[in-house]
Amino acid sequence: MAYQFSPKVEEKFQWLLTRYPKKDAVLLPLLHLVQDEVGYLTSEAISYVGSRLELSPARVKEVASFYTMFKLNDKGKYVIQVCHNISCYLRGSDDILKKIKEVLGVEEGQVTPDGMFSVERAECLASCGTAPMMQVNVWDYHENLTTGKVERIIRDLKAGKGANPCYEKRIAEGAAG
Amino acid sequence: MSQQIAPAHPLERRVLLEGFGLPNSWRLDVYEGQMGGYKGARKAMEMEPDAIINEVKASGLRGLGGAGFPTGTKWSFIPKNSAKPVYLVCNADEGEPGTYKDRQLMEHLPHRLIEGMIAAACAINSQTGYIYIRGELRLAIERVNEAIEQAYAKGYLGKNIFGSKRTFDLTVHPGAGAYICGEETGLISSLEGERGEPRLKPPFPAISGAFGGPTIVNNVATLAHVPGILLNGADWFLKLGGGTPRTAGTNVFCVSGDVKTPGFLEVPVGTNLSTIFNDICGGPLPGRKFKACFPGGSSSPLLRADEFDVKMDFDSVAAKGSMLGSGAIIVIDDSRSIPEICMRTARFYAHESCGQCVPCREGTKWVYTTLKRLCKGEGVISDIQVITDACNNMAGKTICVLSDACAMPVVSMLKKFRPEFEALCNPANERVTHLPKVSGELGGLLKEIRERQFNR
Numbered sequence: 001m002a003y004q005f006s007p008k009v010e011e012k013f014q015w016l017l018t019r020y021p022k023k024d025a026v027l028l029p030l031l032h033l034v035q036d037e038v039g040y041l042t043s044e045a046i047s048y049v050g051s052r053l054e055l056s057p058a059r060v061k062e063v064a065s066f067y068t069m070f071k072l073n074d075k076g077k078y079v080i081q082v083c084h085n086i087s088c089y090l091r092g093s094d095d096i097l098k099k100i101k102e103v104l105g106v107e108e109g110q111v112t113p114d115g116m117f118s119v120e121r122a123e124c125l126a127s128c129g130t131a132p133m134m135q136v137n138v139w140d141y142h143e144n145l146t147t148g149k150v151e152r153i154i155r156d157l158k159a160g161k162g163a164n165p166c167y168e169k170r171i172a173e174g175a176a177g
Numbered sequence: 178m179s180q181q182i183a184p185a186h187p188l189e190r191r192v193l194l195e196g197f198g199l200p201n202s203w204r205l206d207v208y209e210g211q212m213g214g215y216k217g218a219r220k221a222m223e224m225e226p227d228a229i230i231n232e233v234k235a236s237g238l239r240g241l242g243g244a245g246f247p248t249g250t251k252w253s254f255i256p257k258n259s260a261k262p263v264y265l266v267c268n269a270d271e272g273e274p275g276t277y278k279d280r281q282l283m284e285h286l287p288h289r290l291i292e293g294m295i296a297a298a299c300a301i302n303s304q305t306g307y308i309y310i311r312g313e314l315r316l317a318i319e320r321v322n323e324a325i326e327q328a329y330a331k332g333y334l335g336k337n338i339f340g341s342k343r344t345f346d347l348t349v350h351p352g353a354g355a356y357i358c359g360e361e362t363g364l365i366s367s368l369e370g371e372r373g374e375p376r377l378k379p380p381f382p383a384i385s386g387a388f389g390g391p392t393i394v395n396n397v398a399t400l401a402h403v404p405g406i407l408l409n410g411a412d413w414f415l416k417l418g419g420g421t422p423r424t425a426g427t428n429v430f431c432v433s434g435d436v437k438t439p440g441f442l443e444v445p446v447g448t449n450l451s452t453i454f455n456d457i458c459g460g461p462l463p464g465r466k467f468k469a470c471f472p473g474g475s476s477s478p479l480l481r482a483d484e485f486d487v488k489m490d491f492d493s494v495a496a497k498g499s500m501l502g503s504g505a506i507i508v509i510d511d512s513r514s515i516p517e518i519c520m521r522t523a524r525f526y527a528h529e530s531c532g533q534c535v536p537c538r539e540g541t542k543w544v545y546t547t548l549k550r551l552c553k554g555e556g557v558i559s560d561i562q563v564i565t566d567a568c569n570n571m572a573g574k575t576i577c578v579l580s581d582a583c584a585m586p587v588v589s590m591l592k593k594f595r596p597e598f599e600a601l602c603n604p605a606n607e608r609v610t611h612l613p614k615v616s617g618e619l620g621g622l623l624k625e626i627r628e629r630q631f632n633r
Contacts, residue, residue: 032353
């Protein structure tokens with residue numbers, strides 16, 4: 001089956017079109033919606049987005065490949081990104097990365113055999129005061145990390161716990177749900 | 178834990194952060210009911226655009242995203258009675274390493290930003306605004322979106338805002354992970370659905386920006402200061418800081434790295450850096466001593482510990498050869514190697530270069546790879562000159578200032594901590610390591626050319 005927007009994405013797409021004076025401008029928010037739904041930006045999805053915006057697939061891919069948040073291939077269910085920039089480094093991000101690789105048994109850029117996890121480095125994610133930090137699937141920030149905390153997070157994710165956006169922050173503020 | 182939700186330190190003066198930590202501080206009813214919110218926007222409704230611009234000019238408010246350009250002056254560049262629609266864009270693509278103030282403001286006090294944008298839109302006669310938020314900041318995006326919905330429901334956004342004849346529509350535009358989109362023309366490219374590549378100036382965005390219309394791009398903290406200025410007057414803002422237009426107001430500083438309690442704090446502009454480190458952030462970690470710091474994000478030249486006695490305002494920090502930048506202070510103590518920090522700094526800029534300009538695309542990579550070799554103990558003494566030469570050929574030679582942002586801190590580290598770099602160089606690596614092995618006739622020829630070059 002060729003890819004098409006779900007009714008939910010279609011509705012948001014139509015709304016987005018009303019918010020900008022130029023159709024092309026919805027490209028970034030639209031690619032986010034598609035990636036959230038599909039998991040990553042498949043060639044089919046890219047072509048389909050292009051056809052809806054009267055843009056060539058190359059034009060869509062040129063944009064998608066410029067931004068680090070857009071995934072052009074399957075990197076597993078949970079992509080763990082550890083910040084390795086200065087503030088996180090000063091607070092021990094090297095140990096965090098080492099621990100994750102050890103627990104998952106993979107190197108950077110590899111996907112675990114069960115297709116659940118991959119791990120990579122990321123640049124500064126605006127958590128410098130709560131370093132070291134990592135993000136899961138570009139939507140859940142985990143801050144003030146220790147090697148013990150990392151083990152617990154991975155265990156929870158395996159058990160299906162905490163697998164939704166901004167989970168840690170909501171728990172911390174008592175606003176989960 | 179950091180001091181994020183902790184009450185204000187006695188030396189702090191919270192204006193932007195007022196109400197931070199109140200339960201549900203991100204809701205309109207709390208912002209309006211408990212913090213007196215939206216009074217500044219109501220006042221703006223009754224003012225002439227020029228009066229708003231003049232008040233902001235007189236207050237001395239400057240861009241808090243890093244450049245420090247006077248905000249009122251920037252607004253006055255918008256042509257009066259423009260035939261094309263005028264756009265107001267908030268730059269919330271916070272990505273400078275060390276910086277996290279905008280994220281906190283948006284997650285906790287999104288209505289202060291929206292109110293500031295309403296007032297700014299009145300000043301420049303804009304009916305359409307966008308908040309370009311870093312894509313990774315999901316919670317900030319959610320909270321700002323919810324806040325916008327609440328403001329629409331109350332009639333503070335949309336048509337006839339606050340019962341006036343004005344229209345102001347506001348939309349969140351999520352970024353997708355590119356530091357360069359924090360540069361205002363790169364941000365505009367990205368807003369239009371393109372790669373986030375900066376554009377040549379002129380034309381400046383105030384003449385031809387987003388969708389070809391006159392456009393103002395302001396940082397989150399800058400816009401959030403506007404309601405307070407309109408409500409309390411320019412004089413109040415001046416006196417919050419050092420009392421002059423160049424030292425006005427408060428600033429949120431984000432402290433990270435090697436201090437006892439990292440975190441963000443809001444102090445009067447002109448507060449001494451040592452006061453921030455020692456009195457508010459608890460000094461160095463046990464058994465360690467401060468060595469250096471980036472006073473304004475990773476693109477600011479390093480200050481040595483003996484230079485910490487400096488007032489944190491634009492001019493005083495500039496007099497020390499660095500810059501106030503985005504207010505992100507990264508502290509480094511005596512247990513750290515400066516070349517290692519330098520390598521990580523360069524790596525960031527090499528990763529984030531958009532690739533349009535050769536001096537930046539190639540220069541940042543050369544600086545990074547040469548530093549990496551140095552840190553691995555495979556460097557030679559001439560590498561230091563290679564890095565310096567590369568930096569000299571980057572700064573000021575490109576469309577935007579990303580190449581300068583890489584060159585400035587690197588050059589400052591080489592200058593102030595040169596012995597640390599030299600200690601990593603090994604004479605045993607000299608010459609041989611970088612020469613590819615070529616045999617036969619060609620090899621002989623290459624050898625001859627190299628020898629001639631070395632003996633020149």
